Amino acid sequence: MIHKYSRYILDSLAEGVYVVDKEFKILFINKAAEQLLGKPRKGFIGAVCTTFCRSEICDYACPISKILLTGQNVIDLETVYTTPKGESIPVKINASLLLDDDLTPIGGIVSFRDDRANKSLEKLIKSDSHFHGIIGKSPVMKEIFKTIEEISDSDASVLITGETGVGKELIANAIQETSQRVDKPFVKINCAVLPENLLASELFGHVKGAFTDAVKDRKGRFEVADGGTIFLDEIGEMPLNMQIQLLRILQEGTFERIGESTTYKVNVRVIAATNKNLEEAIKQKKFREDLFYRLNVIPITVPPLRERESDILLLTEFFIEKYSHKYKKSMKEIDPDALEVILNYDWPGNVRELENAVEYSFIRAKTTDSLCLCCLPPHIRPVKKCSEKLNSRQIEIDERAEELLTLLRKNHWNKSKVAKILGVDRSTVYRRLKSINSK
Amino acid sequence: MLGNQYFIARRYADALNELEKAVQKNPSLKSARKKLIICYLQTSQLNNAVNEFYKLVDEDVELILNTDPIRDDCPCPDIIHKMDQEITGYHNDDEIIKLGILWLYCEIEKSLKYFEKVSPQSEYYNLVDRIIIKLQQALKTLN
Numbered sequence: 001m002i003h004k005y006s007r008y009i010l011d012s013l014a015e016g017v018y019v020v021d022k023e024f025k026i027l028f029i030n031k032a033a034e035q036l037l038g039k040p041r042k043g044f045i046g047a048v049c050t051t052f053c054r055s056e057i058c059d060y061a062c063p064i065s066k067i068l069l070t071g072q073n074v075i076d077l078e079t080v081y082t083t084p085k086g087e088s089i090p091v092k093i094n095a096s097l098l099l100d101d102d103l104t105p106i107g108g109i110v111s112f113r114d115d116r117a118n119k120s121l122e123k124l125i126k127s128d129s130h131f132h133g134i135i136g137k138s139p140v141m142k143e144i145f146k147t148i149e150e151i152s153d154s155d156a157s158v159l160i161t162g163e164t165g166v167g168k169e170l171i172a173n174a175i176q177e178t179s180q181r182v183d184k185p186f187v188k189i190n191c192a193v194l195p196e197n198l199l200a201s202e203l204f205g206h207v208k209g210a211f212t213d214a215v216k217d218r219k220g221r222f223e224v225a226d227g228g229t230i231f232l233d234e235i236g237e238m239p240l241n242m243q244i245q246l247l248r249i250l251q252e253g254t255f256e257r258i259g260e261s262t263t264y265k266v267n268v269r270v271i272a273a274t275n276k277n278l279e280e281a282i283k284q285k286k287f288r289e290d291l292f293y294r295l296n297v298i299p300i301t302v303p304p305l306r307e308r309e310s311d312i313l314l315l316t317e318f319f320i321e322k323y324s325h326k327y328k329k330s331m332k333e334i335d336p337d338a339l340e341v342i343l344n345y346d347w348p349g350n351v352r353e354l355e356n357a358v359e360y361s362f363i364r365a366k367t368t369d370s371l372c373l374c375c376l377p378p379h380i381r382p383v384k385k386c387s388e389k390l391n392s393r394q395i396e397i398d399e400r401a402e403e404l405l406t407l408l409r410k411n412h413w414n415k416s417k418v419a420k421i422l423g424v425d426r427s428t429v430y431r432r433l434k435s436i437n438s439k
Numbered sequence: 440m441l442g443n444q445y446f447i448a449r450r451y452a453d454a455l456n457e458l459e460k461a462v463q464k465n466p467s468l469k470s471a472r473k474k475l476i477i478c479y480l481q482t483s484q485l486n487n488a489v490n491e492f493y494k495l496v497d498e499d500v501e502l503i504l505n506t507d508p509i510r511d512d513c514p515c516p517d518i519i520h521k522m523d524q525e526i527t528g529y530h531n532d533d534e535i536i537k538l539g540i541l542w543l544y545c546e547i548e549k550s551l552k553y554f555e556k557v558s559p560q561s562e563y564y565n566l567v568d569r570i571i572i573k574l575q576q577a578l579k580t581l582n
Contacts, residue, residue, distance in 0.1 A: 023470060024443050047510035050447055051509065058447065058448065059447075062448065065441055065445075068441045068444075069441070105440050
């Protein structure tokens, strides 16, 4: 029934495919369908398709009958297939009719793909530890989510501070998504990437001839964002001259394009973010105090990842799900040694660094069932090696080192305090630290 | 094609409409007629069911005998089970005929047993008699 080469082609597809005749009896099942459902295809050729896929929709929304009734192919229909072991597999189905030369339906073809990874991500996204794309269940993150909800009616400026990689832009997105300006323009600009003259043109626009490359009039980001929101990332890098102009917009909502004297008025909500200590910058005369107070109407400080340990595991699991899908590796668990390293590492690059570490592990992983220590980036696992067979003496040394490092972390690397806790001299703490560093 | 799907979904009235249209267009569609018999039974059209059943038994009894309850997802075992639960004790002739028809999709001996129970008072007695002869012949061939 199916030509040899067509069979080879269909068997090479990653999607499950089965073909039925007019009586909905199976003519062909490809290899992927056989593997995804764990059902030997030979036993089902000639059987009614419901015996193969066992889906909840067979009785009331059969995709092929849907096409017969509507004339429209079925795309990405979500349903659940059942394996012989009773396991439910969420799938996405595409279906179309098989037509003969006279365009008379003579059967149907259904393709489906495993949707388990998406479903588990969706589940996590819908959970209470997920807020508009931000993952977190630590009290401090929940407090931030609460603040964002509370300010949803407000148009006041927001200043988001936090170390690099903590997810300041995600916070800005969440503020915009929950605000009344959600359907209005949302413009983002990184103040650190453009030199002063270009930044001015980017923010306020220019007219033709204003400078050498100004070959035509151009709207600035504030004009584009009129009625909506602008996100000024790395505001701490903004030159002082520009800060004056930004202050004017915040105070009066007015500006002029470069090379023009016409004053424009806009209504833009400003969300700014920085990883700099702006109060320190004010002291150093690098940031205007009046601008700071204008921006800092609603301050949101995102704590570094190391200060919210309960989020590390949650985020790791989220990224494992994400990259399982991307790299088609069903990594279901984290090796205890790897988990220990992940939970104890300082994550100076915060969530971004954690995500990169998980992705790195996926790329390096040889086995697909767990994320193991040896797959983690070398700089975060300096002490142990995954396959190392440790003797009892080595274990004791490592445990002592671990205890010391944990205490130091907990006590903000105050070695005198840790020495007191351990009942040893400060010099002993230094000596032990030196010995750890030398490994 | 839609009739076949409605039949799989146990939507007998909808399936009947579609299958009747298909059979009218092409009377040689035996597999559609085989399903139509069950649709008639499930929509209380015993007269149509018995007549169509006799015609099909006469033409190609093996088509019914070869039914695989699991692979073909045949509804007959479920319908019989339901009837057994609903009707306790005495079956009237119409019910006996219905069971005789349904059992042929599952087990010829049991089907024969039911048809042999039909009383001479039944309006279908003569037709049933002819069905019995056909089934006895088929059983002989099978043995």
